[in-house]
Amino acid sequence: MRPPTTPRERSAPEPAPESTPAPATHGEAAPDRASGPRAPSSSEPSSPAHEPVTDLSDLPPVRPGRHGPAALLPGLPLLTALALWVYAVRHTDVSRLDDFGLVTALHPAFWAGLAVLTAGFWVTVRDPRRPGGWAAAYVLGLLVMERATQAVLYPTPLYAWAWKHDGVVDHLLTAGGLQTADQVGDMAVYDQWPGFFAAQAALVRLLGVESTAMYMAWWPLVSSLLLLLPLLLVYRTFTEDRRLVWTGVWLFYVANWVGQDYFSPQSVAFALHLGVLAVVLRRYGRSGGAGGRQGQAVWTVVLSALVVAIVISHQLTPAMLAVSLLALCLARRYRGWIPPVTTAVIFLAWCLTAALPFLSAALPDMVRSVGDIGGNVATGYGATPTGTGAVATSWAARLLSGAVLLLAVAGVWRQRVLRHRAMPLLLITAAPLPMFVAGSYGSEMIFRVLMFMLPGAAFFAAAALLPRVRTLGAEAGDGTRTPAPARGGLRRGAGTGGPLLVLLAVTLAFVPSYSGKDRINYFPPEEVALVQRLFDEAPEGSTVVAANRNYPLAYASYGTVGHYWFLEDDRRHVDEIVRRPAATLARDMAGVGSPGRAYFLLTRGQFANSEMNGQLTGEQLDRIRESVAASPRFRLVAENGAGAVYELRPERPGGAQGTGGAQGTEGAQGTEGGAER
Known part of the structure; x- marks a missing residue:
C-alpha cells in the first residue's frame, strides 16, 4: 500500500505571571515563564527538585516603538516582496509546463520577491528594537508565496491523491454511511479511518458547495496555517528568544517540501500531533503543586480529544505520536505516563475494532518488513526520476533536507545550552527514527520520518544561524555562565552575511523541491x-x-x-x-x-x-x-x-x-x- 508523495493560526498570548519579575541582577536569575518554577540564584543549592533553569533569550527589552512613518520601515521589504509576487503570478503562464514544473514557468519577479522577503525577515528578526509582530507578518508573507501561488496560478486543484480524497468524500455523501470491503473492495480502508472524510462531508453540507474540489486547491495554505500555533507553543516552551523562535518557524516551512500539506488526512493529523506535543510539553512537566495536578485533569481531557481525532483519521500518525511521547518520558521533567498510556489505549482500541479488517489483511506484509531497514529506506524514493528536470528537482529536495539536518546537528553542537534546556525537543526529533525498522509504509517511510523530525530539526537548525546565546541562569547545571553579548544583542564578529546566504539558499530551494513536479x-x-x-x-x-x-x-x-x-x-x-x-x-x-x-x-x-x-x-x-x-x-x-x-x-x-x-x-x-x- 503506497502512501502519497509529493502536509496556521496566530500564537495565543502566554499566561501572565502572578507578579512582574524584576530584571535579573548579577546575583539572581529571572524566572523562566515557560517552565514555571523560578531558577535558583547563585546562593541557592541546586537539587533534582529545582534544576537550574536556563533561558535562551539574549536580547535586551524591546524599546518603545517608533511613531510615524519610521515605525513602518520594517514593512517595506514585505510590501515590496508581495508586490513582486502579485506581478509575477499575473505574468506566469502554466499552460505548457516542462520537466522542471513551476520552476521555469515562474516569472523572474517571483524569485526577486522571495529574495527580498527573506532578506527583510532576517534583518527584522535580528533587530531587538522591532516587535515580534513583524516577524510573524514576514512568516505569513512566506506562506502566501509558498502555498498560495499554485492555488492562484492553476485553474484546477493539484495532485491526483487530492482528487482521490474528493472522491472518497463524495462517495461518503452518496452512500450515506460507512461501507465494508464486500461493498467497495480495498477502498473500504477509508471507511475504517473516516474522521477526516466525515468532517469534510459535514463541511461540504455546511458550506452548500458541490464538492470539496471547490476549496481543496487552497488546502495547502490552510493546513500550513494550522501548524503555526502548535509550532510556536512548542518552541516557546524552551526559549523566549524571538529570533530563535521565528527563525525556527521559517526554516520549518521552507524545509517542509514533502507535500503532505495537500487535501489529505495527514495534513490535519500532523497539526493535531503537534498540538498534543505542545500540551504535553507545557502542561505535563514537573511543576509540582496540587493545583497543577488538578489542572492536568482538564488537559488530559483535551489531550484525549486530540488523540481520538488523530486515531480515527490516519494510520501512521498515532504510532509516531506514541513513540514521541514515550521518548519524552525519558526526560527528567516529563515522567508522567498519562499521555503515552492514553494514546496507546485509544490507538489499540481503534485498531482492534473499527480498523481490524484492514489490519488483519495487511499484517503479513507489515510483519515481513519489520527490521528490513535497508529495504524500508531504499524503497522510499519510489519510481526512478527520469530526465534532467525530474533528477534536478529530486536532488534539490534531498539537498534541502540534508542541509537543514546538518544545520540542526551544528546548532546542537554550537549552542551548548540547548543540549540541556531543549533536551525534550531533541528527544522528540530523534524519536521517529526507529520507525525505519517498523516498515516501509508503502515505500514512503523515509519521507514521513523526515516530516515528523522537522519541527525539532528546524529549531536546532535556527540555533546554528544565530549568534551564541547567553543564559540567565546556570548553563546546563555546571555553574558556568556565557559571556554577555555585544551591544544590540549580537556577539562581536558573529556577522550576518553567511547565515543570510544560507537562509536564502534553503528558501529558494523550497520552490523546486515542492513545485518541481507540477507537470x-x-x-x-x-x-x-x-x-x-x-x-x-x-x-x-x-x-x-x-x-x-x-x-x-x-x-x-x-x-x-x-x-x-x-x-x-x-x-x-x-x-x-x-x-x-x-x-x-x-x-x-x-x-x-x-x-x-x-x-x-x-x-x-x-x-x-x-x-x-x-x-x-x-x-x-x-x-x-x-x-x-x-x-x-x-x-x-x-x-x-x-x-x-x-x-x-x-x-x-x-x-x-x-x-x-x-x-x-x-x-x-x-x-x-x-x-x-
Missing part, C-alpha cells in the same frame, strides 16, 4: 472535463483501464466503477502491451460483463507521470494509443487536447472471452493501500 501534479481543465464526461456516461459495473492513476477524478464512482492501471501490473505483461497494444488490452478488458462497459483512458497526466518516473516513454504511450485508435475492437468515445477515451466494442458471437488484468479491478485499485490513509 505531473497539474491537470488542466480539459483533462478534468474529459474524465468527468467518462464517469458521467459509464454505467454501473464498468471498468476504466489506464496506464497509471495520475489523472483527476481517478476514483470517482469507485463504488460502482472499477479501475485497472496496467503499469502497476507485472513487467512481463506491460512488455506484452507495448508489443501488441490493442490485442492485449482488448483481451484484458473483455471480462467486463453487461451492463457494464470497458473503457480505455489515456491522458496528459498519465504521460507526464510515466515519462518523469521512468515507466514508459512518450513514444511508447503514443504507439499504444495509435494501436487502440486503429483497432476495430475499439471506438472513440471522447477526445480533446488533454487525452482520449475509447470503449471496447462488445465481443462478437462465438468469440473467446478474455481473462486479463481488468477483471481484478477491485484488487488493483487498492495496491497503494488506501494509504493516505
Whole structure:
C-alpha cells in the first residue's frame, strides 16, 4: 500500500505571571515563564527538585516603538516582496509546463520577491528594537508565496491523491454511511479511518458547495496555517528568544517540501500531533503543586480529544505520536505516563475494532518488513526520476533536507545550552527514527520520518544561524555562565552575511523541491472535463483501464466503477502491451460483463507521470494509443487536447472471452493501500 508523495493560526498570548519579575541582577536569575518554577540564584543549592533553569533569550527589552512613518520601515521589504509576487503570478503562464514544473514557468519577479522577503525577515528578526509582530507578518508573507501561488496560478486543484480524497468524500455523501470491503473492495480502508472524510462531508453540507474540489486547491495554505500555533507553543516552551523562535518557524516551512500539506488526512493529523506535543510539553512537566495536578485533569481531557481525532483519521500518525511521547518520558521533567498510556489505549482500541479488517489483511506484509531497514529506506524514493528536470528537482529536495539536518546537528553542537534546556525537543526529533525498522509504509517511510523530525530539526537548525546565546541562569547545571553579548544583542564578529546566504539558499530551494513536479501534479481543465464526461456516461459495473492513476477524478464512482492501471501490473505483461497494444488490452478488458462497459483512458497526466518516473516513454504511450485508435475492437468515445477515451466494442458471437488484468479491478485499485490513509 503506497502512501502519497509529493502536509496556521496566530500564537495565543502566554499566561501572565502572578507578579512582574524584576530584571535579573548579577546575583539572581529571572524566572523562566515557560517552565514555571523560578531558577535558583547563585546562593541557592541546586537539587533534582529545582534544576537550574536556563533561558535562551539574549536580547535586551524591546524599546518603545517608533511613531510615524519610521515605525513602518520594517514593512517595506514585505510590501515590496508581495508586490513582486502579485506581478509575477499575473505574468506566469502554466499552460505548457516542462520537466522542471513551476520552476521555469515562474516569472523572474517571483524569485526577486522571495529574495527580498527573506532578506527583510532576517534583518527584522535580528533587530531587538522591532516587535515580534513583524516577524510573524514576514512568516505569513512566506506562506502566501509558498502555498498560495499554485492555488492562484492553476485553474484546477493539484495532485491526483487530492482528487482521490474528493472522491472518497463524495462517495461518503452518496452512500450515506460507512461501507465494508464486500461493498467497495480495498477502498473500504477509508471507511475504517473516516474522521477526516466525515468532517469534510459535514463541511461540504455546511458550506452548500458541490464538492470539496471547490476549496481543496487552497488546502495547502490552510493546513500550513494550522501548524503555526502548535509550532510556536512548542518552541516557546524552551526559549523566549524571538529570533530563535521565528527563525525556527521559517526554516520549518521552507524545509517542509514533502507535500503532505495537500487535501489529505495527514495534513490535519500532523497539526493535531503537534498540538498534543505542545500540551504535553507545557502542561505535563514537573511543576509540582496540587493545583497543577488538578489542572492536568482538564488537559488530559483535551489531550484525549486530540488523540481520538488523530486515531480515527490516519494510520501512521498515532504510532509516531506514541513513540514521541514515550521518548519524552525519558526526560527528567516529563515522567508522567498519562499521555503515552492514553494514546496507546485509544490507538489499540481503534485498531482492534473499527480498523481490524484492514489490519488483519495487511499484517503479513507489515510483519515481513519489520527490521528490513535497508529495504524500508531504499524503497522510499519510489519510481526512478527520469530526465534532467525530474533528477534536478529530486536532488534539490534531498539537498534541502540534508542541509537543514546538518544545520540542526551544528546548532546542537554550537549552542551548548540547548543540549540541556531543549533536551525534550531533541528527544522528540530523534524519536521517529526507529520507525525505519517498523516498515516501509508503502515505500514512503523515509519521507514521513523526515516530516515528523522537522519541527525539532528546524529549531536546532535556527540555533546554528544565530549568534551564541547567553543564559540567565546556570548553563546546563555546571555553574558556568556565557559571556554577555555585544551591544544590540549580537556577539562581536558573529556577522550576518553567511547565515543570510544560507537562509536564502534553503528558501529558494523550497520552490523546486515542492513545485518541481507540477507537470505531473497539474491537470488542466480539459483533462478534468474529459474524465468527468467518462464517469458521467459509464454505467454501473464498468471498468476504466489506464496506464497509471495520475489523472483527476481517478476514483470517482469507485463504488460502482472499477479501475485497472496496467503499469502497476507485472513487467512481463506491460512488455506484452507495448508489443501488441490493442490485442492485449482488448483481451484484458473483455471480462467486463453487461451492463457494464470497458473503457480505455489515456491522458496528459498519465504521460507526464510515466515519462518523469521512468515507466514508459512518450513514444511508447503514443504507439499504444495509435494501436487502440486503429483497432476495430475499439471506438472513440471522447477526445480533446488533454487525452482520449475509447470503449471496447462488445465481443462478437462465438468469440473467446478474455481473462486479463481488468477483471481484478477491485484488487488493483487498492495496491497503494488506501494509504493516505
